[in-house]
């Protein structure tokens with residue numbers, strides 16, 4: 001089911017508008033991550049999709065239907081909460097059956113469907129256990145199966161991986177993607193972890209201060225950030241941010257508009273390249289190796305930068321020419337808007 005927000009805002013009871021002009025489409029069958037820092041508006045957006053919160057202004061559509069005034073039950077959404085919220089006294093199978101029992105689905109049919117779902121989420125060998133006898137990952141699988149039981153229009157997951165240890169998180173993020181692709185149900189999940197969002201989602205909605213900063217696939221967010229917030233938030237190591245005053249006019253004039261800040265991706269900083277690049281005289285302070293990766297700290301006009309494109313045999317504590325490949329260099333004005341390269345449209 002397609003989800004459409006038409007200029008939606010949300011004001012809480014205290015009179016403060018926390019979501020501003022949310023205008024977006026989630027295509028049918030897509031897996032979308034709501035990503036952003038704490039307080040950015042992820043949970044509020046999820047609750048507006050679910051119907052647990054009502055839009056203050058604007059409209060919400062599921063397909064052709066205006067659901068703005070409908071509650072969660074009427075909208076037919078499946079929810080998985082952070083703590084899974086399984087019924088502790090019921091078996092795995094009964095947990096999955098429960099929503100279908102409430103919906104008065106025939107006994108034989110609901111058991112058949114529950115067994116299919118247990119198989120889909122790979123807990124079919126655990127169906128007679130109680131939730132307390134399952135691992136965190138297994139409990140989450142059951143919670144997903146239960147949320148899918150009534151064939152929801154939309155599946156919503158609130159920080160689904162946050163209670164799992166590192167190994168299970170990696171396993172479950174792949175599982176969420178597999179289950180979503182097998183069922184084809186439009187799915188939205190909340191996370192504050194960029195790597196999780198990038199591994200799992202088809203598209204990422206990056207939220208900050210109750211506004212969509214960018215809604216795009218992960219590669220576009222990384223390679224073509226809309227503004228300084230997006231460029232800073234996405235990418236590991238974080239973007240090197242340097243005030244434009246440290247660069248000459250030649251560099252500033254590469255861009256349209258008044259350059260206030262230059263951002264350089266760590267991997268764009270290298271000591272040899274054939275790509276179009278900005279040249280800098282910089283001191284390589286140290287080169288650290290982590291297995292097959294290495295990371296150099298370089299100092300350019302007293303500004304520390306992290307570089308991952310420097311060869312390990314470079315001489316340390318010597319000023320050398322470092323190149324910043326233009327593909328990984330962004331310029332921003334003093335409001336954080338991204339400026340295009342001259343002759344290039346953003």
Ligand SMILES: Nc1ncnc2c1ncn2[C@@H]1O[C@H](COP(=O)(O)OP(=O)(O)OP(=O)(O)O)[C@@H](O)[C@H]1O
Nearest residue numbers: 012013014018037038039040041042043044045192
């Ligand atoms: N019940 C409420 N009443 C008033 N303001 C609220 C309420 N719930 C959330 N807010 C405010 O709305 C804004 C968005 O909060 P929201 O919980 O959606 O962010 P979030 O991105 O999900 O954050 P987190 O990752 O910390 O859960 C914040 O400024 C928050 O303080």
